Amino acid sequence: MNNNLAPTYQRLFGSYWVLWYKTSNSYSIVDDNFKHLLYDYLECASFDAFKSIVARIDSSLDADTIAKNLQSYLEQCNAEHGSDELLSTDFIVSKRKISKQYIFKDKAFQVNFDSDLVKKTIHPSIAHLETENNVSPSVIFDIYIESDQLCLFKNEVLVRIVPKQNYHFIQGKFAMELLSFIHDNEESDWLGTFHGSTISDGENSILFVGASGKGKSTLCALLTAKGFELVADDVSPMLAADSHIYHNPSAISIKKGAFSLLRPLVNGFDELPDMVFNKTKGVIKYLPCKTPNKDHYPCRAIIMVNYTKDSDTTLELRSIKEALETLIPESWLSPDPLHAKSFLDWLSKTPVYQLTYSDTESVTEEITKCFNRFKNH
Amino acid sequence: MKKDNNTDKITRKDAIKKMGKYAALTAVGTFVILNPLKAQASSLPPDPGGNPLI
Numbered sequence: 001m002n003n004n005l006a007p008t009y010q011r012l013f014g015s016y017w018v019l020w021y022k023t024s025n026s027y028s029i030v031d032d033n034f035k036h037l038l039y040d041y042l043e044c045a046s047f048d049a050f051k052s053i054v055a056r057i058d059s060s061l062d063a064d065t066i067a068k069n070l071q072s073y074l075e076q077c078n079a080e081h082g083s084d085e086l087l088s089t090d091f092i093v094s095k096r097k098i099s100k101q102y103i104f105k106d107k108a109f110q111v112n113f114d115s116d117l118v119k120k121t122i123h124p125s126i127a128h129l130e131t132e133n134n135v136s137p138s139v140i141f142d143i144y145i146e147s148d149q150l151c152l153f154k155n156e157v158l159v160r161i162v163p164k165q166n167y168h169f170i171q172g173k174f175a176m177e178l179l180s181f182i183h184d185n186e187e188s189d190w191l192g193t194f195h196g197s198t199i200s201d202g203e204n205s206i207l208f209v210g211a212s213g214k215g216k217s218t219l220c221a222l223l224t225a226k227g228f229e230l231v232a233d234d235v236s237p238m239l240a241a242d243s244h245i246y247h248n249p250s251a252i253s254i255k256k257g258a259f260s261l262l263r264p265l266v267n268g269f270d271e272l273p274d275m276v277f278n279k280t281k282g283v284i285k286y287l288p289c290k291t292p293n294k295d296h297y298p299c300r301a302i303i304m305v306n307y308t309k310d311s312d313t314t315l316e317l318r319s320i321k322e323a324l325e326t327l328i329p330e331s332w333l334s335p336d337p338l339h340a341k342s343f344l345d346w347l348s349k350t351p352v353y354q355l356t357y358s359d360t361e362s363v364t365e366e367i368t369k370c371f372n373r374f375k376n377h
Numbered sequence: 378m379k380k381d382n383n384t385d386k387i388t389r390k391d392a393i394k395k396m397g398k399y400a401a402l403t404a405v406g407t408f409v410i411l412n413p414l415k416a417q418a419s420s421l422p423p424d425p426g427g428n429p430l431i
Contacts, residue, residue, distance in 0.1 A: 030408040077410055160416075172417035193417050212420060234420050324411055330420070333413035 005074040013320035025335035095144035108135035114144035128288035195330035198231035205297035215307030218258040225265040229292035244296040251286035323352040
């Protein structure tokens, strides 16, 4: 019954099943009872067959309601969510008012902006890559506003156009283009870009996730000051081929609330320029970090960050449900079934922890211990 | 795939276990559905009060 609505993949994680639906690229987390009930329903040839199974167990059960609920669940899981409307627009060369050239390793690129305001959406996080030397860029990006639409072009070909208030999609798309360029990949090679920051000890990496304000970037900045490598801040890209997290050269964005904590730990902290981006984020400093020794690292753990004033430092194992509830709604995950399978494979061998902390010394020790568990994996 | 007739051989223990399963359906929070973003985005959400581009 309704086999076309059945999940494409099912995977058990402790006491939860994670079901993946190809039509919608949705991940559903259910308990064992629910999963078996769902499969009883899917495997019945007809509603009458399901009804008779239910009646045999207990004639007082309302098979109609149960079937209706399961059907409604399956429809929700398979509902396709509208993708972005694709608009087209011609490239306008006269929008090139400000030009910046950047270099990362041997890769040179140029970004043109139509105004200081638009420049502010992209430039501060990559300002440390800017070069004054005359380089011949292999790729040229143009970002400008036309008729209230923010447009991103690559080599004069439109990549993305969004209403200007949705500029965070242009930032995300630009990050994806930049990552593909510096790592010699196509967008279709990436499994996803996780909303989280990644730190490495030179051998393995750990992905830190958590809602805005939970202290991910602050923690990563302080761990970097203590000798760890920053692999990626905010956008952590995972390649499908090896499920490794790749280096994202964007600087760490630090909010004002963390300035006093980081000032004594980061050399020249006060010399970093203050940026006022919007009222929500307030004053931000962009902290560039040393390029890690390797371009990519296997990711051995997911840590949910929970900065709590005056708390003791604790690192506790948590369920896959909590991790996915935090990670998935704010991440882009490729809808390719092979990539979804790789994502589930990676999750199945990756422990999830919650880190509660307030003290910088003890949190560094705790993370060091955590990395040591994965040594010579 | 259709289930075969092994449901006829259900034991009392299985029946009680199954009851739990059906009861679970009426409970709140037995499932969650999570949808990833359709496109790459940075973590700076649109802010009606302070969007720098408006």
